[in-house]
Amino acid sequence: NAGVTQTPKFRILKIGQSMTLQCTQDMNHNYMYWYRQDPGMGLKLIYYSVGAGITDKGEVPNGYNVSRSTTEDFPLRLELAAPSQTSVYFCASSYEGNNEQFFGPGTRLTVL
Amino acid sequence: DAKTTQPNSMESNEEEPVHLPCNHSTISGTDYIHWYRQLPSQGPEYVIHGLTSNVNNRMASLAIAEDRKSSTLILHRATLRDAAVYYCIRIRGNTPLVFGKGTRLSVIA
Numbered sequence: 003n004a005g006v007t008q009t010p011k012f013r014i015l016k017i018g019q020s021m022t023l024q025c026t027q028d029m030n031h032n033y034m035y036w037y038r039q040d041p042g043m044g045l046k047l048i049y050y051s052v053g054a055g056i057t058d059k060g061e062v063p064n065g066y067n068v069s070r071s072t073t074e075d076f077p078l079r080l081e082l083a084a085p086s087q088t089s090v091y092f093c094a095s096s097y098e099g100n101n102e103q104f105f106g107p108g109t110r111l112t113v114l
Numbered sequence: 115d116a117k118t119t120q121p122n123s124m125e126s127n128e129e130e131p132v133h134l135p136c137n138h139s140t141i142s143g144t145d146y147i148h149w150y151r152q153l154p155s156q157g158p159e160y161v162i163h164g165l166t167s168n169v170n171n172r173m174a175s176l177a178i179a180e181d182r183k184s185s186t187l188i189l190h191r192a193t194l195r196d197a198a199v200y201y202c203i204r205i206r207g208n209t210p211l212v213f214g215k216g217t218r219l220s221v222i223a
Contacts, residue, residue: 008153037213045213061212094158099209099210103150104160105158106157108156
């Protein structure tokens, strides 16, 4: 099993550009999550999904969109990138909500 | 609001046991306590979790106070590879994890 994979590993965007961060898991997990981590801080939840076709907002959803058309994939879309979105983005998955979460390696995004 | 309180940082000598404390005074009867750690430049990884009883696995032990208002993560012999930020998280039902700032553990050779 590859676990949770994320692409790209690094990206630099200009203000106002958009992009999609990809996340895929091969563990047949129901739950998937997107977090962001600013320097020296803990992780903050952006969006999560409890199954295909179902998504919900976390603590910091503004400026982001998600979709969950399959069990395996949970892409995160940034529209109109802003410098405040400079962060490391982690995707995670779990079988159920209170089970162990498995994290991807992260995407380091810089918006200039 | 992570609803747990941890020291900002701790230090340990290599090969010695480490006790990482966590307060969760507002815990309710069905809340689980999970511990994750984050090594430098990596995503968090699961360490251990428990409800009421003490728990052991290959990575660590979790000691939960009888009143459940606090818990302690125990690393039996710290190694340099255990230097990380350790997060204590209270989980209610299927709600997502809420990460606080955690405890930064430094291990001295």
